[in-house]
Amino acid sequence: MRPVGSKYLLEQPLGRGATGTVWRARQRETAGAEAAVPGQPGETVAIKVLKEELANDADVVMRFLRERSVLLRLTHPNIVRTRDLVVEGDLLALVMDLIDGPDLHRQLRENGPFTPVAAALLTAQIADALAASHADGIVHRDLKPANVLLRTEADGRLHPMLTDFGIARLADSPGLTRTHEFVGTPAYVAPESAEGRPQTSAVDIYGAGILLYELVTGRPPFAGGTALEVLHRHLSEEPRRPSTVPEPLWTVIERCLSKEPGRRPSAENLARGLRVVAAGIGVHSSGAQIDAALGVGALLAPDPAPAPVPGTPGAADPTQVLPHNAGGYDPGAATSVLPHSSGPVGAADATSVLPHTGAADPTAVMPPVPPRPDGSPGGPGPEDPHPWQSQLRAARDRNEQTQVQYLDPGQDPLRRRPQRQQPPQGPPHQGPPQGPPQHHQPQHHQQQYAPQPYQQHPQAQPPQRQQYAPPPPPPQQVQPYTPPQQPQQPQQPQPPARQPREPREPRQRSANPMRIPGLGCLKGCLFSVVMLFVAGWLVWELTPLQDWVAQGKGYWEAIGDGISTVSNWISDLAGSDSSGSGDGGSGGTTSGTGG
Numbered sequence: 001m002r003p004v005g006s007k008y009l010l011e012q013p014l015g016r017g018a019t020g021t022v023w024r025a026r027q028r029e030t031a032g033a034e035a036a037v038p039g040q041p042g043e044t045v046a047i048k049v050l051k052e053e054l055a056n057d058a059d060v061v062m063r064f065l066r067e068r069s070v071l072l073r074l075t076h077p078n079i080v081r082t083r084d085l086v087v088e089g090d091l092l093a094l095v096m097d098l099i100d101g102p103d104l105h106r107q108l109r110e111n112g113p114f115t116p117v118a119a120a121l122l123t124a125q126i127a128d129a130l131a132a133s134h135a136d137g138i139v140h141r142d143l144k145p146a147n148v149l150l151r152t153e154a155d156g157r158l159h160p161m162l163t164d165f166g167i168a169r170l171a172d173s174p175g176l177t178r179t180h181e182f183v184g185t186p187a188y189v190a191p192e193s194a195e196g197r198p199q200t201s202a203v204d205i206y207g208a209g210i211l212l213y214e215l216v217t218g219r220p221p222f223a224g225g226t227a228l229e230v231l232h233r234h235l236s237e238e239p240r241r242p243s244t245v246p247e248p249l250w251t252v253i254e255r256c257l258s259k260e261p262g263r264r265p266s267a268e269n270l271a272r273g274l275r276v277v278a279a280g281i282g283v284h285s286s287g288a289q290i291d292a293a294l295g296v297g298a299l300l301a302p303d304p305a306p307a308p309v310p311g312t313p314g315a316a317d318p319t320q321v322l323p324h325n326a327g328g329y330d331p332g333a334a335t336s337v338l339p340h341s342s343g344p345v346g347a348a349d350a351t352s353v354l355p356h357t358g359a360a361d362p363t364a365v366m367p368p369v370p371p372r373p374d375g376s377p378g379g380p381g382p383e384d385p386h387p388w389q390s391q392l393r394a395a396r397d398r399n400e401q402t403q404v405q406y407l408d409p410g411q412d413p414l415r416r417r418p419q420r421q422q423p424p425q426g427p428p429h430q431g432p433p434q435g436p437p438q439h440h441q442p443q444h445h446q447q448q449y450a451p452q453p454y455q456q457h458p459q460a461q462p463p464q465r466q467q468y469a470p471p472p473p474p475p476q477q478v479q480p481y482t483p484p485q486q487p488q489q490p491q492q493p494q495p496p497a498r499q500p501r502e503p504r505e506p507r508q509r510s511a512n513p514m515r516i517p518g519l520g521c522l523k524g525c526l527f528s529v530v531m532l533f534v535a536g537w538l539v540w541e542l543t544p545l546q547d548w549v550a551q552g553k554g555y556w557e558a559i560g561d562g563i564s565t566v567s568n569w570i571s572d573l574a575g576s577d578s579s580g581s582g583d584g585g586s587g588g589t590t591s592g593t594g595g
């Protein structure tokens, strides 16, 4: 057990993410006034120990200290409370309430999609949490199912709690972004983040829209073979409505996923709209509730003053106390996806950071941008392309290094998620199924909400408690990936031609020289002939065959002679035995006379 400061003891790792490892820990002594929750000795807590790369970055430490008060004051029934922040030597840690329950990502994998009503009500609670944090000027920036923990209430209901608030913000260090390594969750990245445009709290609404879509269908709307393909789809493709999603719920999802941040609803309006939708799509909904749900679009007004994300182009940072960076930080460098260091981490899935070679889930390590030709560390200058564009180029140079695929959760020892059936080796999932009736509808799991098939939607499936089996990948519908236009960019290098296969080593034969593979083979035949030859020679030499042949005897005659010789020899032997027993002294004479 490792101490964290003087007040906490790490007991057991609970899981590992891109920014650090979360531990179950125990409080040793009551924390001081600097902690939001002093706690009691013996109390169990969760502690996120930030990765060394973050802890060793002076800018992150500064930000950690500066934002301490912001993080500690953020309290809401749907937000995991940060109790304390520990800075000790090389260690940065966030002490949180321990939530005994799975995260939403795991819940989805184990139980399949939610019913539309359950998904709407759950997302409404997440929107409540966002509304509270946005009102405080805090943008989450990494909203996804893995960051929603589910606490089981006394009555069995699942209570969602948003976690990892401020982590993206802490990790958004100029020092780290200067190294040009980015980690992100492409499946949940808002178009403006992917493009490096100014970001506001609307990025969280986009994330909520993706999450809501995933809750009802079992998978995010934009997937692809590589992280870059996924990002490109966020920028260029409109999501398609799966037949299982009721119309009013689709109106909400569509507005959240608007490419234009200004069209997305505020978190508060999103929460309200989702509750109206949930009330209007149930089996017991009244006519008025149904009408209200159908008119939900009117409720989804955008936020007139969205909270800006500090450090993104054009965004002011209202909480800025210290100079953003003494080292000439280019804000443009921090605006891609969640910046972070490198390193393969357990997958699972969603936020998982995956090995460069591998592939996995909608989360991947963005490839590091190579240093500049002049050998400098590679920090972007004012004329340089946006980091994401550099990422594009680097990834294409590296060819397939940024591939993302679903990672077998069984390979992730930390998550220990159940095996997810991989779709057969077909094209990656390209969005929701559409068009003609589907034969493989995802099975909804019901949670604690009443199953309420949507009355307006004849195709809505009744929820069933069944083992989740993801639907097979729908037919490919996306155009081949083309990177964004870049007039100033030199011609992108073509991916290297496929290397010819190395010649195989000659096949190794068995080391056993005596092995006869079969009589049909030449070796076996030769060996058999040799054996017969040797056996014949031995018979010729060791038997009286030569004599018989010399005497010109026939075969049967020779056999008869042989038999009589043997029988004589036996009878002589028997005679000598009996005379030997009757007269021991004359035994030798009898034998000699007979001979």
Ligand SMILES: Nc1ncnc2c1ncn2[C@@H]1O[C@H](COP(=O)(O)OP(=O)(O)OP(=O)(O)O)[C@@H](O)[C@H]1O
Pocket (backbone or CB within 6 Å): 014, 015, 016, 017, 018, 019, 020, 021, 022, 046, 080, 096, 097, 098, 099, 100, 102, 103, 142, 146, 147, 149, 163, 164, 350, 351, 352
């Ligand atoms: N307060 C908590 N109580 C109990 N378990 C937690 C708590 N916070 C996180 N966990 C668990 O720890 C694991 C790792 O959490 P973490 O937030 O590091 O992962 P992540 O969200 O996948 O990664 P990322 O850092 O990229 O967001 C998750 O499986 C989560 O369920």
